[in-house]
Amino acid sequence: MAGSIDVSLWRGKEDGRYQTFAVPQRDNQTVLDVVTWVQRHADPTLSYRFACRVGMCGSCAMTVNGRPRWTCRTHVSRVVEDGRLEIGPLANLPVIKDLACDMVAFFDKWQRAKGVFAPSKTRREPIEKISPSTPQRVAADAAVECINCGVCYSACDTVRWNEDYLGPAALNRAWTLVNDQRDAGNVKRLAAVAADGGCHACHTHQSCQQHCPKALNPTASIAGLKRRTMQAYIRGEL
Ligand code: SF4
Ligand code: SF4
Ligand code: FES
Secondary structure (H helix, E strand, C coil), X not given: CCCEEXXXXXXXXXXXXXXXXXXXXXXXXXXXXXXXXXXHHCCCCCCCCCCCCCCCCCCCEEEECCEXXXXXXXXXXXXXECXXXXXXXXXXXXXEECCEECCHHHHHHHHHCCCCCCECCCCCCCCCCCCCCCHHXXXXXXXXXXXXXXXXXHHXXXXXXXXXXXXXXXXXXXXXXXXXXXXXXXXXXXXXXXXXXXXXXXXXXXXXXXXXXXXXXXXXXHHHHHHHHHHHHHCCCC
């Protein structure tokens, strides 16, 4: 017969506190399963966010025993310490309630970094063929699988110190578009990411890379942006 885990969950807003529940232990249980058990069996007022449960939507990220993680793909057996789990909201974002953060600032920064495709062709023109082996496509492919989970943003010390900083996810997205040969928005995009709070504020700590659940490397993307913005500056394009 399986035992139970002591699960401390953050309750309330920034000035809240942890509340502990005894949750039955199960084989192959994920951290999201544990949170869901509490909401269904102990306290239906618990607020948290999830959608796909399979590592695609990016909505279930929380702080688990001090580290940001996607909870639907994190098995309890990998992270439990002395039979305990402490689960809180992501750091560096305002808390709405319990485990749910306000992601508005995170997504506003994607807009500020011009993380939106700017088409160079109209729908009446033929679809452009891009070879998967071009250096630009290879660079974009290496960064494109981001699921917008906010784990890197929560792990980044520069975001913590400088609320103006665009953060690893928005800059990583900008890098994929800088390398998209179909996109026509690079003049504005490079100016946006070179401005205050942009790529040059990154201190290359690599926390984003260490924590990204998709094994992406935003640090490398930001290094690419630093190079590209410097080249644009030297050419007088910025
Ligand atoms: S490498 Fe840059 S973006 Fe990534 S965690 Fe460090 S400061 Fe933040
Ligand atoms: S770069 Fe990785 S950690 Fe950051 S939002 Fe995308 S998937 Fe999440
Ligand atoms: S619920 Fe969608 S990534 Fe976890």
